Amino acid sequence: MATNTENFPKIKVLIIDDDPKLCRLIKDYLESMGYDIDIANTGPVGLTKALGEEFQAILLDVMLPGMGGFEVLRQIRLSSNVPVLMLTALGDESYRVVGLESGADDYLPKTFSTRELLARLRAVTRRSQLSTTKADPENPSEITVKNLRIIPASRKAVLNDQALTLTPVEFDLLLCLARAADRVLTRDQLLDAISGRDYEVFDRSIDVHISSLRRKLGDDPKNPTYIKTIRSAGYMLMRSVED
Secondary structure, rough: EEEEEEOOOEEEEEEEEEOOHHHHHHHHHHHHHOEEEEEEHHHHHHHHHHHHHOOEEEEEEEOOOOOOOOHHHHHHHOOOOOOEEEEEOOOOHHHHHHHHOOOOOEEEOOOOHHHHHHHHHHHHHHHHHHHHOOOOOOOOOOOEOOEEEEEOOOOOEEEEEEEEOHHHHHHHHHHHHHHHOOOOEEEHHHHHHHHHHOOOOOHHHHHHHHHHHHHHOOOOOOOOOOEEEEEEEEEEEEOOOOO
């Protein structure tokens, strides 16, 4: 069957997984869709490639020889915001939470279909591409909330004059909350803002990313300065500290 690759960008993707058969299957499928695929079968080799070459996305297994996937991800996040899609054969939800907390953009169980893989990969790469090119002239060039400054055009967030290191998902969430400061946004609204509903998102992913944002903001969820949880409703970025 002929495959139409016209709508798929030429994107370079790194697969870090110790299963050669799975790597080959993914490689063959994605290359048929117009992607450029590189493979690493160990954690250290994958990390070297990820840091030494330019990729638009990384598919990263959790269980890897030499260095585990979570550590590879942490090392990548020290210097790069490249979209990372975690692959896991582990059914325990806690492993997925750890991946998201470590900076993964999404996760994919190894029972995935090729259609699901492609949908999620397209979503994370498109979001990353928009992150680097999109500037909205109808919104302010800078949003200030207390000691936090958010610059949409350059995709930067600065707290107390210190730049924050945020993943694309974290920045999108923070920007969405900032643009609606002092208004409650539901989880559905936040999911829609970061994914466009192109694929099913792990139900707790919003909560995990918010938790990560809070840590980077130095925010106490029990006595928040910035992000407040509204029980049974969602989240709100506060312009003023509540009594």
